[in-house]
Amino acid sequence: MSRPISEDDLHAYVDGALSGARRVDVEAYLERNPEVAEQYARFGRQRETLRAALGPIAAEPVPPQLNLAHLVAARRQSSWTGWRGAVAACLLLLVGGAGGWSLRSIGTEPSVGINALAQEASYAYAVFGQDKGRPVEINAADSTALVRWVENRLSRQISVPDLSQAGYRFMGGRVVATPNGAAGLLMYDDAQGARIAILMRPMMRDQNAPMAEHREGDVVGYAWADNGMGYSLVGGNSAASLLHPVADEARRQMRSRT
């Protein structure tokens, strides 16, 4: 006598997972039990239907964001950036600690430099980037008045980059307060209403600085300084990957005009 046929055997039969001898037993059993045979034949048809219905998904070409080689490359880059970031953080800590110690009698130094600028841009974006009612004080239609206002307060010439090629429309701007004096804030939005902003102010330190990414909560930005003016282009986290080329473009335009 062979072992009694179990439901597990019958499912394994449907899935083609039975070994030769057991398969023969199951086939013989199904021949003797047409009702059971009909039920499992139906399961077999269901299985085939699902495979046929879902098969086309696996036949689709793999989209670029799932290209494994790209993902590996992106990871290498980000781990390198992370490592550099860690080194920079250690250095800053060291510098900050030493600086703080040497300045202990003078009191607290106001934060200056490109990192301060980055933080100011993030704060300004966090406030005005979300503002539904009045994101800008002077809108794009009055950009001459806006530029005059900002130039008067910064005592510098400024220009408004045209980012429409990147899909961002100029909305307008305002002067904002920072711990390092007045700054100009230019606001842009895309077709979906997602906003980015450029904050600019004269730099006391870090008069020239290469572009660097910064993050503060949900705000991502790219900050740089050219000839004594500091800039940071900031936006929401969701647009993070798009911001770098936009910042490059803004810098290119401002360099060519000043």
Next chain:
Amino acid sequence: MQDMMAIVEPLIPSLRRYARSLLRDQVSADDLVQDCLERVIGRWHQRRADGDARTWVFTILHNLAINRMRQTARRGVHVPVDDTSETAFATPPTQEDQLHHQAALTALAALPEDQRSVLLLIGVEDLSYAEAAAVLGVPLGTVMSRLSRARQRLAQLIEEGPARSATTGPGLRRVK
């Protein structure tokens, strides 16, 4: 990393299909697969060398999918069962089998998540019973009983027809 590429890359179509079958939305399914691949790349060296790579990758994807579905259920995001069968599983509408496929997918969508995963892993992705048990983190016996219940329930739902299976679908379907 070379061996990782050689082993994981051929799995991607399967991973996309499994994720989309569970989430019923192409964009979030591909996001999920991307998440999964990033983890696979990051943890490749932590993988048990004697273990089966495909099972390991599917385990990562399955756990991510479960988390995503729980989050979605908690947030109460509307998942329109009827629309997704057309948009997420688009197959050429010229085929005669079309209605048949549609009915099976609608019924599949109405199954509880644990039964759906078993049916997909075994019936569509061709994992063995033992591999499915490893992916789902349950004993083999549980896999077999879920498979049995899933097949019976699916047959019942298909027989009842799409109208009924759509109205008796579980938690994910919400009417606002």
